[in-house]
Amino acid sequence: NAGVTQTPKFRVLKTGQSMTLLCAQDMNHEYMYWYRQDPGMGLRLIHYSVGEGTTAKGEVPDGYNVSRLKKQNFLLGLESAAPSQTSVYFCASNFDPGLRYYEQFFGPGTRLTVL
Amino acid sequence: AQSVTQLGSHVSVSEGALVLLRCNYSSSVPPYLFWYVQYPNQGLQLLLKYTTGATLVKGINGFEAEFKKSETSFHLTKPSAHMSDAAEYFCAVSDPDTDKLIFGTGTRLQVFP
Numbered sequence: 639n640a641g642v643t644q645t646p647k648f649r650v651l652k653t654g655q656s657m658t659l660l661c662a663q664d665m666n667h668e669y670m671y672w673y674r675q676d677p678g679m680g681l682r683l684i685h686y687s688v689g690e691g692t693t694a695k696g697e698v699p700d701g702y703n704v705s706r707l708k709k710q711n712f713l714l715g716l717e718s719a720a721p722s723q724t725s726v727y728f729c730a731s732n733f734d735p736g737l738r739y740y741e742q743f744f745g746p747g748t749r750l751t752v753l
Numbered sequence: 754a755q756s757v758t759q760l761g762s763h764v765s766v767s768e769g770a771l772v773l774l775r776c777n778y779s780s781s782v783p784p785y786l787f788w789y790v791q792y793p794n795q796g797l798q799l800l801l802k803y804t805t806g807a808t809l810v811k812g813i814n815g816f817e818a819e820f821k822k823s824e825t826s827f828h829l830t831k832p833s834a835h836m837s838d839a840a841e842y843f844c845a846v847s848d849p850d851t852d853k854l855i856f857g858t859g860t861r862l863q864v865f866p
Contacts, residue, residue, distance in 0.1 A: 680858040740847040744796035
């Protein structure tokens, strides 16, 4: 049981380049989330998904896109990277907060630098 | 809307001293409350949670937190700090309107020998 995994762990991009971050979970969780973590700002929700084939915007969605084609995977895409997107990105999942299962399980993070 | 305030972005204690990390929340209904810990270059790990029942909650590594409804607080404590407790700690509250967690901005704990 690997829990939540993220690839890659580190990445350096030039401004304007694109990339996709992959999140995978093996806990059969319905809900998945993408956060970014910046110093002094805690975790901010980018996008989330309440089930396979669904996505929704979070607090800071601009410049990002997501897809949830399979229940176990949640992809975060940057179409044209900007220096403001330099951050640490975390993926998380949980069973079903609608049933009051609020605890989220986090991946190890991806450190992204945009030059 | 829910919000979480963590007082003190940095807290420093000596090894063996009491650890107290403060968290206050705003909520119109009884919330679910969480403390997560993030060790350097790692993801967030659940330390403890309050859902219902006993207001004093015990977590891993000797930490505990007390839910005080009258003070809208959920402070994290540990009687005796250890060097390995050095990490960043996040308080979070459930939002019943959105079914999401709202995180505080974090408190970095330093432990000196």
